[in-house]
Amino acid sequence: MNEAGDWGDNFYTCMVCEKQFRNPLFEIARGYERTVFYCGDRMPMVEPIESEGVGTYCSPACLNHDRNRLLERDNVRATYPGIGPIESCSRCGKPVDMTQYHMAWTEEKLHCEWGRFIDVLQPIFVESLAVVCQQCVPVANAAVEQKTSSLTVADVA
Ligand SMILES: [Zn+2]
Numbered sequence: 287m288n289e290a291g292d293w294g295d296n297f298y299t300c301m302v303c304e305k306q307f308r309n310p311l312f313e314i315a316r317g318y319e320r321t322v323f324y325c326g327d328r329m330p331m332v333e334p335i336e337s338e339g340v341g342t343y344c345s346p347a348c349l350n351h352d353r354n355r356l357l358e359r360d361n362v363r364a365t366y367p368g369i370g371p372i373e374s375c376s377r378c379g380k381p382v383d384m385t386q387y388h389m390a391w392t393e394e395k396l397h398c399e400w401g402r403f404i405d406v407l408q409p410i411f412v413e414s415l416a417v418v419c420q421q422c423v424p425v426a427n428a429a430v431e432q433k434t435s436s437l438t439v440a441d442v443a
């Protein structure tokens with residue numbers, strides 16, 4: 287009795303209500319990012335890397351229901367930081383230099399177009415939930431700059 291019979295393996299399962307769905311996707315993601323500020327009128331840009339989905343939901347209601355549990359597991363609170371240049375750590379409250387790579391949690395609404403596998407994941411809405419300082423979760427910036435997968439990062443738990 288698989289609702290996704292025609293979908294093969296190409297669907298998501300909501301982590302709260304276990305509904306199977308394909309689009310849109312509500313997600314909580316964790317990864318590293320920094321904000322790049324430019325001179326003049328150019329808008330600052332957030333550069334994410336190594337971002338991975340840690341929460342998968344069918345609706346904003348399900349995401350709302352699970353948000354605190356997920357963040358508490360990582361020992362941070364939802365503080366909804368801005369883009370910097372300086373924000374407060376969502377674990378210890380100390381300043382976070384947003385221009386340096388730091389660990390960050392975001393919640394996102396994504397438009398998904400499925401092909402054979404997933405074809406397009408287009409962010410419709412992204413909001414920053416939490417960031418942590420280098421004392422709480424050190425990030426080896428040299429390694430991150432090379433965008434290798436061999437990041438040296440302390441356990442976030
Ligand atoms: Zn759900």
Ligand SMILES: [Zn+2]
Nearest residue numbers: 375378419422
């Ligand atoms: Zn901290």
